[in-house]
Amino acid sequence: MRIRSVPPMVALASSLLLLPSCGSADQDDAGGKEPRTGEKISLTEEFKKARNQAKTDFERGIWDRAIKAGKISQADYEESFGRYRQCAQDAGYRETYTKQSNGTYRINPPSLPDDKSLDQYLKTTGDCAEAAGLTRVEALLRTQVDNPDRLADPREVVVRCLLKEGLISGDYTAEQLGKDAKDGFRKVPFDLADPRVKQCLDKGGYAVEVQGPRNGPGAGPEQTSGG
Numbered sequence: 732m733r734i735r736s737v738p739p740m741v742a743l744a745s746s747l748l749l750l751p752s753c754g755s756a757d758q759d760d761a762g763g764k765e766p767r768t769g770e771k772i773s774l775t776e777e778f779k780k781a782r783n784q785a786k787t788d789f790e791r792g793i794w795d796r797a798i799k800a801g802k803i804s805q806a807d808y809e810e811s812f813g814r815y816r817q818c819a820q821d822a823g824y825r826e827t828y829t830k831q832s833n834g835t836y837r838i839n840p841p842s843l844p845d846d847k848s849l850d851q852y853l854k855t856t857g858d859c860a861e862a863a864g865l866t867r868v869e870a871l872l873r874t875q876v877d878n879p880d881r882l883a884d885p886r887e888v889v890v891r892c893l894l895k896e897g898l899i900s901g902d903y904t905a906e907q908l909g910k911d912a913k914d915g916f917r918k919v920p921f922d923l924a925d926p927r928v929k930q931c932l933d934k935g936g937y938a939v940e941v942q943g944p945r946n947g948p949g950a951g952p953e954q955t956s957g958g
Contacts, residue, residue, distance in 0.1 A: 790864030
């Protein structure tokens with residue numbers, strides 16, 4: 732198994748790929764303090780933090796509007812994503828995009844011949860996402876839509892969703908999810924091929940693609956990131 736750090740929103744073709752959304756589902760790995768169970772966040776405060784990190788007047792305008800309205804508008808997200816898409820196209824990459832139920836786009840990358848090309852693609856598109864403000868805008872739009880309880884720990888968002896769907900028992904914790912994610916979700920009490928599981932993982936920032944049989948020779952993750 733190879734472990735590769737990849738930018739948010741990008742789904743690479745592999746047997747099993749785990750990606751964080753723009754935020755990390757493991758606070759300790761990022762050097763931050765792990766949230767307490769049930770701890771809440773304020774979207775407005777997060778918007779203010781994002782504005783302080785913004786690199787352009789365009790992005791600062793998005794956060795000014797979000798702070799005033801209390802939410803990110805879909806129109807602002809679409810503009811940010813459009814700028815990212817144009818940047819990627821100008822760099823010569825022909826991606827395709829899938830609109831998701833939460834209003835964000837899933838990026839499907841082009842076929843790349845080798846690791847060197849992949850590394851360049853990841854760097855270029857990561858720079859494009861940063862320049863467009865998409866890194867922060869998409870992360871907080873997903874929080875706005877997928878985390879109505881405003882839970883500070885994205886792992887807890889996933890666990891609550893799985894529990895609500897009847898996919899896990901009450902003794903499965905956010906901490907266990909974090910451990911399972913680091914292990915590539917090799918042994919979990921839910922079926923990764925179940926679309927309900929995928930939806931719950933997406934809510935916490937884990938983008939999961941399962942291709943081919945989950946069990947048997949050669950099954951398992953080739954590349955993982957996040958969690």
